[in-house]
Every structure is written in C-alpha cells, then in structure tokens.
Amino acid sequence: MSNTEKIIIVVLGNWSNVPEGWKQIHNKIYENCKTYNKCVNHEILTYNSRNTNYHFVVFNEDTDPIGKEVVNFINGTTNKQFAIAVHYNSNKLDNVSIAVNNLGNVYTPKSFSRLTDDQIWKALNALLECICKSCGNYDILFNKLWQCLVPTSIDIAHSLRSQILTPFIPFHLYCQINNEIKKTTDDKKKSEWTQESKQWKEEILEICYAEIKRINNNKILEEFFKVAGKSQNELPELFNHLSNGIDDFMKIDLDSCITTFANDLEEVVNLIESGDQI
Amino acid sequence: MSIVTKPQIYENDKILKEAIIKTLFSLNKATDNSILINISYSENSNGNTIYPGMKYILHLRGEHNDTTPVLFYGYVRIEYLKKKPEASILQSPAVEYIQMPFKVSELIRAIDRLQDINRISKPLDKNSQKILLEEKKEKIRSFKHRGDNIYRAILLNAELGREAIHEYPTKYPGQLDRIKIEAINGYLKEYKALLPFVKTLGIKGSDDIIQHLKNAKKSVEIIKAKSSSPAEAVKKAIDCAGEIKKVCDILSRVSKG
Numbered sequence: 001m002s003n004t005e006k007i008i009i010v011v012l013g014n015w016s017n018v019p020e021g022w023k024q025i026h027n028k029i030y031e032n033c034k035t036y037n038k039c040v041n042h043e044i045l046t047y048n049s050r051n052t053n054y055h056f057v058v059f060n061e062d063t064d065p066i067g068k069e070v071v072n073f074i075n076g077t078t079n080k081q082f083a084i085a086v087h088y089n090s091n092k093l094d095n096v097s098i099a100v101n102n103l104g105n106v107y108t109p110k111s112f113s114r115l116t117d118d119q120i121w122k123a124l125n126a127l128l129e130c131i132c133k134s135c136g137n138y139d140i141l142f143n144k145l146w147q148c149l150v151p152t153s154i155d156i157a158h159s160l161r162s163q164i165l166t167p168f169i170p171f172h173l174y175c176q177i178n179n180e181i182k183k184t185t186d187d188k189k190k191s192e193w194t195q196e197s198k199q200w201k202e203e204i205l206e207i208c209y210a211e212i213k214r215i216n217n218n219k220i221l222e223e224f225f226k227v228a229g230k231s232q233n234e235l236p237e238l239f240n241h242l243s244n245g246i247d248d249f250m251k252i253d254l255d256s257c258i259t260t261f262a263n264d265l266e267e268v269v270n271l272i273e274s275g276d277q278i
Numbered sequence: 279m280s281i282v283t284k285p286q287i288y289e290n291d292k293i294l295k296e297a298i299i300k301t302l303f304s305l306n307k308a309t310d311n312s313i314l315i316n317i318s319y320s321e322n323s324n325g326n327t328i329y330p331g332m333k334y335i336l337h338l339r340g341e342h343n344d345t346t347p348v349l350f351y352g353y354v355r356i357e358y359l360k361k362k363p364e365a366s367i368l369q370s371p372a373v374e375y376i377q378m379p380f381k382v383s384e385l386i387r388a389i390d391r392l393q394d395i396n397r398i399s400k401p402l403d404k405n406s407q408k409i410l411l412e413e414k415k416e417k418i419r420s421f422k423h424r425g426d427n428i429y430r431a432i433l434l435n436a437e438l439g440r441e442a443i444h445e446y447p448t449k450y451p452g453q454l455d456r457i458k459i460e461a462i463n464g465y466l467k468e469y470k471a472l473l474p475f476v477k478t479l480g481i482k483g484s485d486d487i488i489q490h491l492k493n494a495k496k497s498v499e500i501i502k503a504k505s506s507s508p509a510e511a512v513k514k515a516i517d518c519a520g521e522i523k524k525v526c527d528i529l530s531r532v533s534k535g
Binding site: 013088089097114162166193200203259 | 291293294296297298300301304305318322328353354355358378379381382416419420423424427
C-alpha cells in the first residue's frame with residue numbers, strides 16, 4: 001500500500017469567514033489569483049507533497065454537476081486509490097456517492113461537519129492548516145485523514161463476509177424447506193413442492209450458483225482471509241463441488257456445510273474484531 | 279391456514295429477497311403486520327451510517343410514529359451489535375434480530391414473538407429517541423450555519439455596493455448582482471422541509487422565521503427589479519441580510535446535548 005498513489009478528494013465550501021475553505025486553499029495554491037468567490041480559471045485545486053504519492057484535490061461545492069466533475073477527474077487518472085470527503089452542509093454527498101458508485105478504485109465517500117465532534121473534520125482541518133501554513137507534516141497528516149476515510153479491517157471483513165455468504169443463504173433456506181417436505185406425509189404438500197422446487201431452482205438457485213462460482217474464481221475468499229493476515233490453507237468443502245453443475249452441488253449436505261462455513265467465517269471476523277491476527 | 283400476503287421485506291439483494299419471500303410462502307407464514315429488514319438495507323447513499331437498515335427503522339418509528347413490529351436480520355452476531363450505538367433500536371419494543379444463516383424454525387419463532395405483541399405505546403427506546411433528537415438538532419444547526427454564510431455574503435456585497443455608490447451615486451452597484459434570489463428561495467424551501475423538526479423542538483420565536491425569509495426574498499426581488507435608486511437598493515440588501523440574521527439568531531437557540 002505504501003507504493004500506491006493515494007488521492008484524497010474533498011468537496012469544500014468557500015467559508016469566507018473561516019480560514020480553511022475552498023477560497024483559502026485556492027489563494028494559497030494560486031497566490032496571484034485573489035478572487036472573491038469561486039474562481040472559474042482554477043476549478044480543481046491540486047496539492048501534492050514532495051512525496052508524489054499523496055495528492056490532495058479540492059472541488060468547490062458550488063461546482064455543478066459535482067458528481068460528473070469528480071468522476072471525470074478520477075477517470076482521467078490511472079492506478080490510484082481515491083478517498084472522498086464531502087462537506088455535510090453542501091448536501092452533495094448523495095450526488096458524489098451515486099456518481100462514483102461503480103468505480104472500483106474509489107472508497108465510499110464520507111461526509112464531514114465542522115459543527116460536530118467529527119474525526120474526519122479534525123483530521124481534515126489539521127491537513128488544511130498544514131497546507132495553508134506550509135508546514136512539514138503534510139504526509140503524516142495526509143495519512144491520518146486517509147485512515148479516517150477508508151474502511152477499517154473490520155469494515156472490509158464484514159463487507160466481504162456478506163458478499164461471500166449471501167449467495168449461499170437461498171440454498172440454506174431451500175434445503176431446510178426441502179428436508180421438512182421430505183418428512184411430511186401430506187401428499188398435497190409434496191406435490192405442490194415439486195412445482196415450487198422447480199421455481200426455486202430456475203429463479204433463484206441457478207443465479208446463486210453462478211455467483212458462488214464467480215466468488216471462487218475471483219478468489220474473494222482468499223481476500224477475506226488476507227484481511228485477518230491469514231492465508232487460506234484449504235478450500236472449504238462447499239467449493240469442492242462447483243465443477244460438475246448445480247445438481248451435483250445440491251447433493252451435498254448443504255444445511256450443515258453452509259452453517260459450518262458461516263461459523264468459520266465468523267471466527268475470522270471475531271479475530272479481526274479482537275485485534276488479533278494470525 | 280393463515281392467509282399469506284406479500285410481506286414487507288427490505289433487502290437490497292433481489293435474489294435473497296425473493297428467497298425469503300418464497301420461504302415465508304412455503305411456511306405459510308403470515309407477516310403482513312411485520313417488517314423484515316436487513317440491517318444493511320439502504321435506499322440510497324449510506325453516508326457515514328454503518329447499519330442503514332436500522333437507521334431507516336429509527337426514522338420510520340421516530341418521525342412517522344410507525345409501530346409495526348420489526349425483524350432485523352444480518353450477518354453480524356448480536357453481541358457485537360449490542361455494543362454499537364447505531365444499533366440502539368434493538369432495545370425498542372417489538373424489535374427482534376436474527377443472525378444469518380438462520381434456521382427457518384428460528385425465523386418462525388421470531389415472527390411469532392412479534393405477532394404476539396399487542397399495541398406498543400412508545401415506538402422507540404430512550405437511547406434511540408436521544409439519537410433522533412440530536413439528529414434533528416444537527417440538521418437545524420447545519421441549516422443555521424448555512425444561513426450565517428448567506429447573511430455574511432449578502433452583507434459583504436451590500437457594504438461593497440455602498441462603497442461603490444459613494445464614488446458613483448447614480449450607478450447601480452454591480453456587487454448587488456451577486457445576491458441571488460435562487461439562494462433565498464432555496465433556503466426558504468429548505469426551511470419548509472425542516473419545519474416539522476423545528477416545531478417538535480419548540481424553539482422560541484420560530485413562528486416568525488417564515489415571515490423573515492419571505493421579507494428577505496421580497497428585498498431581493500426589489501433589488502433585482504432595479505426599480506429603486508442605487509442607495510435604496512443597497513438599503514434593501516442590508517435589510518435582506520438583517521432578516522436572514524434574525525432567522526439565524528432564532529435558530530441559535532438550539533442547544534447541544
């Protein structure tokens with residue numbers, strides 16, 4: 001990660017009554033361009049450290065449409081990671097979030113407020129002061145803000161666990177119902193279930209099976225274990241039955257296997273929560 | 279046999295949602311008076327919320343006084359959730375949580391517990407009420423903060439305009455063109471959306487706010503019409519700033535905590 005170029009994008013207001021608004025950053029970077037409000041010649045402000053891996057980019061919240069402008073900027077760069085902070089009062093968080101939603105190299109934007117006890121604002125304020133006063137701690141303060149804006153290990157673990165387990169849940173539900181129907185002596189129920197079972201397979205389980213294969217192919221499970229600093233020793237039982245079609249997959253004891261698999265993932269999440277890494 | 283109507287399920291993953299619906303149908307489980315919602319359910323941007331589904335219900339209960347029993351589900355274990363202030367709604371009446379993957383028998387038991395509950399008197403627990411109250415106050419403080427910026431910007435332009443007419447008394451000061459009617463209209467519209475929150479907080483003087491904003495708007499309309507003298511236009515700009523300041527002064531009575 002230390003070699004990855006990081007860019008923090010911030011959407012700021014002018015804050016003419018407060019030293020750390022868009023206007024002040026603009027006047028610092030473009031010292032000879034003292035505009036009253038938003039300068040149309042310098043709409044995107046970029047500040048780099050001597051370590052050129054850390055870039056700080058400021059958009060004015062009056063830029064319209066802000067989402068499109070941010071996306072254009074991001075698409076104009078390559079091989080970088082982006083974290084975004086949007087001034088709460090600008091009401092632009094949704095515009096920006098929706099615009100960057102499908103970009104793989106951008107973390108979910110977060111809002112900050114100068115009015116509350118806000119960790120993001122504290123870190124951002126320190127960085128803005130540093131830029132305005134040309135202090136020597138830019139890289140340290142940049143990374144402090146970066147940590148506030150990107151997901152923590154536990155956030156990533158929860159997100160990946162959800163992504164991995166979700167396509168298994170319909171199989172888990174289906175198997176339980178199927179097992180109950182097998183036990184019943186109600187022939188009408190059994191007959192109705194034959195039709196329902198077909199719908200389950202066609203409308204739901206086939207799609208889930210394809211998603212499980214995608215998760216396996218994209219090594220998302222491996223990514224999950226890496227968050228805990230753990231390497232995946234062996235593939236869970238469930239994934240050993242993916243090559244011969246859904247019917248073969250559904251022959252295994254899915255109820256038990258999925259429950260065990262979920263418990264294994266839970267253990268890893270617990271490890272991360274407790275701050276331990278293997 | 280219970281009549282199974284389409285349940286209220288809030289789930290972003292369409293396939294999972296369909297699977298839950300089919301499960302309930304197969305179980306002949308009626309849930310028409312319950313809400314099933316994923317703690318991660320989100321209508322739009324999450325912002326800084328980690329459990330948007332819980333926040334959704336917090337607002338549903340707090341702002342609309344909805345007392346529909348709620349069954350939350352998610353992958354997180356309950357012991358972890360209970361430590362999170364964002365999950366305080368778990369303490370509210372007629373709220374249950376089950377962790378995925380769950381046994382269908384567990385799902386049935388949770389729904390049955392909810393359906394056994396008679397009318398609830400208070401939709402939210404005390405902590406959730408506090409959280410919601412603080413959110414409302416925060417919205418009003420942010421609105422007031424924007425008002426401060428608008429007031430200062432208008433006042434600055436008015437003062438620049440006044441300086442300009444000292445030099446050119448008959449020329450309409452261009453600085454007044456920076457005062458935008460759209461800003462006032464937008465601010466007024468925003469206030470109208472906040473009005474229910476303001477009313478619940480019972481802020482002294484808040485009944486006058488809409489009139490102040492309308493007065494501000496009227497002043498800007500006069501300035502834009504350019505039918506008055508430059509000096510009068512500057513005075514109108516100062517009046518406009520004054521009206522916005524009055525609004526901010528009233529709203530500054532919203533305290534923290």
